[in-house]
Amino acid sequence: MHVDYHRKQVFVSGKMIHLTKNEYRILAFLSENAGKILTYDSIIKHIWGVNPGGDTRILRVNITNIRKKIEKDTSNPEFIITEPGIGYRIPV
Secondary structure, three states: OEEEOOOOEEEEOOEEEOOOHHHHHHHHHHHHOOOOOEEHHHHHHHHHOOOHHHOOHHHHHHHHHHHHHHOOOOOOOOOOEEEOOOEEEOOO
């Protein structure tokens, strides 16, 4: 996977992947912090500015949609790894 931060584009195996604005922002934030576990709250605050009541549903829905677009096998993701009870990370 390659993220072109200047053009705000994502490529997987050389193919450009269409992401919504928020999907791109989430993926870019994760990729800028590759190797680090980002908590659910930190991602939500970075993207939406607040975390109303600790609800992570909007983030989980977006991650699911991103995975459908970039992962070969969504049940065994290689790009966005879930850290149960903590958040997500992109491996280095």
